[in-house]
Amino acid sequence: MELRHLRYFAAVAETCHFGRAAEQLHLAQPALSQAIRQLEAELGAALFTRTTRQVTLTPAGEFFLHETRRTLDALEAATHGVRRISEGQVGLVRLGLTGTAAYSHLPRIARTVKERLPGIALEIHADLLTPAQCDRLRDGALDLAVLRPPTTGEGIETRTLTTEPLTLALPATHPLTTEPIVELARLAGEDFVLYAASGSVVNDAVIRACRAAGFVPQRTHTAQGTAVLLALVAAGLGLAMVPAGVRAVPLDGVVFRDLADAGSIDLALAWRSDDDNPAVAAVVAAIESGLSADEAATPAAAATAVRTREEQS
Amino acid sequence: MELRHLRYFAAVAETCHFGRAAEQLHLAQPALSQAIRQLEAELGAALFTRTTRQVTLTPAGEFFLHETRRTLDALEAATHGVRRISEGQVGLVRLGLTGTAAYSHLPRIARTVKERLPGIALEIHADLLTPAQCDRLRDGALDLAVLRPPTTGEGIETRTLTTEPLTLALPATHPLTTEPIVELARLAGEDFVLYAASGSVVNDAVIRACRAAGFVPQRTHTAQGTAVLLALVAAGLGLAMVPAGVRAVPLDGVVFRDLADAGSIDLALAWRSDDDNPAVAAVVAAIESGLSADEAATPAAAATAVRTREEQS
DNA sequence: TAAAAATACTCCATAGGTATTTTAT
């Protein structure tokens, strides 16, 4: 049996006339008769009762017509589905986010995907550190990740999303809150709150910046994740250096100040370089173009808005 | 696209290896490669990512495999369904019954069909007179009928199910109840209850029998259907002549007696002679063979049993 | 007798085979 047979059968069943059906199918009548006979022989059942004046479906034919229509319709739908999937318009993308990226970038990313790729479902896996995200990308548990470069290991491709300066988070009671911009060297004797996890790229950047400024952070407390870290700062245990994006999460008792010379840290989109999932490519493209569209519309306005809100707190 | 393509695709998708899949399909590898390429071209999407060392399904291929399996399975099920329908093992048969046949024969018929043709659904249309049943058979509203021959009009085929003697139904208070067998001529002066409907074959037979015995039923009451007729007899309005099968419906106040010379009346199975529904043929065959099996097992036992129950009432 | 399906035959398009090349590990 071939789809031919089903298509021909459907045409004959609909017209109840071999000649007209053949015409519809751009086929000679004998070829059609032959195909239907083949089909009937293979099914082991008559589909039509024919006289030269009347062609009617048998009960078996009636049933088979129903199944044939379902089959042909299902295949048509499947071909469209395949095309949409292959174009990346439909699918599931499992997106990993670092804690800080989740706060500052997830809303924008989710909105962009929803607007530009309504057929794509996002599955969010938050609070993973960069090395863990690379591992999950490689073993296929994640399709896409927002992380802090550099990535660990091979086979991961990245695109920088934004470069954020390291920013100072101070207890509201701290004397340095009076200054709008702080020199890094002035933090030499201060208590620090650092990220607990080894493998935190932010942590590494903070310590590297301090070294460059001529000191090593002393009397450090550690926190698991940004929420806890800010809470410890608010509690007055010490100060912290965090990427500017964290300013999107205002917290009572914490004041943010620019650092004059702490350098900056990248946020990047990462995916398996051999990933063949077109949905991933589509999401990457959507996020990238969404990013540049935002920049074009409001080059500095967004940053200003964040600054303003935080001056108030 | 042809089913070929789907079958080949499923094989490759399952083995993830063109060579082995080709072997399974009793096909050379290049032919398989070519067919898959054709399929991909028609779908406008890659189904596999291939290197010489690794063949993997793309997300679109994954989806299409699912649809392909569903389609192939559905078609296989459809071919089996078609065969079973064409063999009369599956289907719907709309069965019409005369009132009296419904009482005496429906249980046996229904049981036979259920046992021998579990895939056949019966749709029962009871209380139709013979001419109406013939019309319903002809216009396709009924597939099969249990009726009193002769049938009206052309194109109806019949098979006699049983020949029932006409039997006397008396009010329990009637003097004739003392006699086990009654001569028809003795009913000459009696009140009669007849079937109301014109077209009742039983009515015609009753009147014919009376004429043959030398009288015409006088002072007649009429009843719509056997249940009412027996109720009127029980009420003492008159006596009635009914086919012996009605004895299967004992009713307080009604006593049945054999008639010596009232003749008998047939019950037959009828269907459209040009009906191509194999389910109808299967049901006819099942009922016929069920009938002869019953007769072989208990030639007179059944009749005796009925007789006995009614003597008690 | 006329319309329509079935049969008889012919042909060529293409599914599938063989031999070979390319490619990735």
Add this chain to the structure above:
DNA sequence: ATAAAATACCTATGGAGTATTTTTA
């Protein structure tokens, strides 16, 4: 170096065409 898919080319099956016959309303 080798396994496996792709490519090139050829063959032959069978799908479809034309001409004709059969059937039934």
